[in-house]
Amino acid sequence: TEYQENLIPYTRDELIKKVHEKLDDKRFQHCLRVEQQAFQLAKQNQVNTEKAAIAGLLHDYAKQRSDHDFIKVINDKQMDPELLDYGNAIWHGVVGAEFIKDELHIFDEEILNAVRRHTVGAPYMTRLDQIIYMADYIEPGRDFPGVEKARELTNQSLKKGVFFQTQQTLKYLVENGRPIYPGTIATYNAWQNIQ
Numbered sequence: 337t338e339y340q341e342n343l344i345p346y347t348r349d350e351l352i353k354k355v356h357e358k359l360d361d362k363r364f365q366h367c368l369r370v371e372q373q374a375f376q377l378a379k380q381n382q383v384n385t386e387k388a389a390i391a392g393l394l395h396d397y398a399k400q401r402s403d404h405d406f407i408k409v410i411n412d413k414q415m416d417p418e419l420l421d422y423g424n425a426i427w428h429g430v431v432g433a434e435f436i437k438d439e440l441h442i443f444d445e446e447i448l449n450a451v452r453r454h455t456v457g458a459p460y461m462t463r464l465d466q467i468i469y470m471a472d473y474i475e476p477g478r479d480f481p482g483v484e485k486a487r488e489l490t491n492q493s494l495k496k497g498v499f500f501q502t503q504q505t506l507k508y509l510v511e512n513g514r515p516i517y518p519g520t521i522a523t524y525n526a527w528q529n530i531q
């Protein structure tokens with residue numbers, strides 16, 4: 337399968353190889369499932385399917401980098417120092433997009449933003465952002481209480497899915513005494529009244 341648009345300087349096979357090189361097989365297989373799930377959600381929601389597939393494949397590209405590597409990028413690029421209070425869970429998306437630019441030379445801001453927003457969301461999310469956020473949560477390999485409800489809501493409306501996921505994630509973090517990134521709370525508040 338070849339990409340029809342020149343969004344990135346690679347074929348799908350070349351991109352797959354580059355992603356696989358940076359991830360263990362389990363994480364790589366998850367990325368392939370998110371690619372397919374994102375393609376399907378894009379088709380259902382009249383979004384560019386190729387962009388969705390590429391962003392889905394790339395979304396966890398930086399997941400297995402060391403804390404040291406992330407801290408260096410945050411400092412070198414003078415990103416928000418508040419990021420330093422969090423860890424890989426937050427960094428691999430928000431900061432991970434920088435590795436995609438620097439190593440893969442992919443500069444499509446819609447794709448990069450979807451990667452940046454895939455874990456914590458954002459008060460304003462494009463439909464592509466919403467698709468990657470949800471595809472990551474409901475891909476067929478996911479199995480947790482509530483995933484079927486998440487799939488049903490997302491098929492009804494992306495926005496319902498986004499609010500549900502944000503609410504579930506916040507509940508989980510609070511119940512487990514985990515720190516909450518302010519961006520996660522901002523997402524929750526902004527998506528509050530979406531029906």
Ligand code: GDP
Nearest residue numbers: 396425426454455456472505514515516517520
């Ligand atoms: P994955 O990369 O495919 O495993 O999925 P995600 O990128 O969606 O999430 C990575 C992890 O980040 C999950 O375990 C979430 O629970 C966690 N996470 C999401 N929001 C926050 C937050 O505000 N604070 C913290 N500490 N973790 C979060």
Ligand code: FE
Nearest residue numbers: 395396428455
């Ligand atoms: Fe992730």
Ligand code: FE
Nearest residue numbers: 366395396472
């Ligand atoms: Fe993921």
